[in-house]
Amino acid sequence: MTKLFCILSLIIALTANSQSLKILSIDDQLEDIEFIKTELQQLHPGIYTYQSEREFEEGFNSLIASLQENQTVFEFYHSLVPVINQIGCGHTTSKIPPKELKSIKKIRKFLPVRIKILDNKIFISEVLIESKDLFPGLEILSIDGVSATEYIKSNLNRYPSDGRILSRKYQTMEKYFSVDYTKFHYTSEYFNIEVDNNGEQKTVVIYGINDKDFISKTIQPKLKNMEFKIIDSISTAIITVRDSKSKKVFDSFLDY
Numbered sequence: 001m002t003k004l005f006c007i008l009s010l011i012i013a014l015t016a017n018s019q020s021l022k023i024l025s026i027d028d029q030l031e032d033i034e035f036i037k038t039e040l041q042q043l044h045p046g047i048y049t050y051q052s053e054r055e056f057e058e059g060f061n062s063l064i065a066s067l068q069e070n071q072t073v074f075e076f077y078h079s080l081v082p083v084i085n086q087i088g089c090g091h092t093t094s095k096i097p098p099k100e101l102k103s104i105k106k107i108r109k110f111l112p113v114r115i116k117i118l119d120n121k122i123f124i125s126e127v128l129i130e131s132k133d134l135f136p137g138l139e140i141l142s143i144d145g146v147s148a149t150e151y152i153k154s155n156l157n158r159y160p161s162d163g164r165i166l167s168r169k170y171q172t173m174e175k176y177f178s179v180d181y182t183k184f185h186y187t188s189e190y191f192n193i194e195v196d197n198n199g200e201q202k203t204v205v206i207y208g209i210n211d212k213d214f215i216s217k218t219i220q221p222k223l224k225n226m227e228f229k230i231i232d233s234i235s236t237a238i239i240t241v242r243d244s245k246s247k248k249v250f251d252s253f254l255d256y
Contacts, residue, residue: 021072021103029067029076033060036084036094050088050163059083073100078184090168093160096183104182109189109208111178115140115216117170122148124195128217133204134195141194141201144187155180178214223245 024032037060040047047056063083068075073096081094112128112210122140157182161168173180190207209217211240227240 020107022100023070023072024076026067027061028057028071029071030064032076033064033080036080040084040092042099044089044092046089047087051086055086057132059086073097073178076185078158079100085157085160088161088163090160090162090193090203103185105211108182108186109141109210110182110214111191112209112214112217113178113193115174115177117152119172120152122152128209128214129206131204131206134193134206138195138197141196142194143181143194145184146185151185156185158184182208 045248051059061082063079077094077096084092084094103186113124113134114126114128116123116125124134124136124138124140126136127134142148143151156166156169156173159169159172190205192203192205194203196239225241230237
């Protein structure tokens with residue numbers, strides 16, 4: 001049986017074979033739901049700040065009614081996390097355990113694009129493979145037959161935020177778009193992406209990339225914590241401090 005520990009963040013503690021996905025019975029899922037619900041009621045001081053007690057109960061009752069036998073961890077998570085996020089606390093959500101993530105990365109491919117969401121539309125901001133058909137600025141109309149509008153609508157509640165603020169949800173969806181698509185909507189090693197280029201629509205079939213290639217193309221270079229530079233042309237000095245937690249180091253930097 002699975003066990004979950006809830007202190008602000010809830011982590012679904014499940015085990016997984018490195019070559020397959022963990023399958024949960026109805027009893028497994030009910031046990032986890034009951035544990036989460038009880039922990040939230042006992043430990044979280046604000047579960048009724050943005051929803052009533054009745055809405056809280058209805059959310060969990062609806063979740064229980066939707067359960068199916070032998071769901072994967074990811075299928076269960078996809079149904080569970082929106083109920084938790086209804087609390088409206090940006091520090092309270094659930095996470096898929098590392099073993100499960102490691103397992104899925106070994107057997108699935110990732111969408112080789114990064115995106116930006118504007119006016120409830122999805123646009124390509126970066127293409128991670130060589131492609132003459134895909135490039136930054138194209139609007140994504142659909143992926144594997146699911147419209148961009150429907151994708152945003154059905155997945156936005158999977159991301160936590162304080163209150164009912166949507167900006168953080170959109171930012172998180174943008175950041176984890178390719179990875180989350182693979183986790184929750186994966187169908188095969190290739191993807192059918194319908195795009196629009198100034199009124200010209202077409203469908204592009206692209207193959208996914210593996211985890212190693214995806215990371216190498218998306219990892220951000222580590223920046224120095226503190227930087228100082230002078231721009232002579234405009235007689236300007238720029239001090240950049242990304243983290244000033246250590247007062248001693250910060251003071252030494254300023255003295256320098």
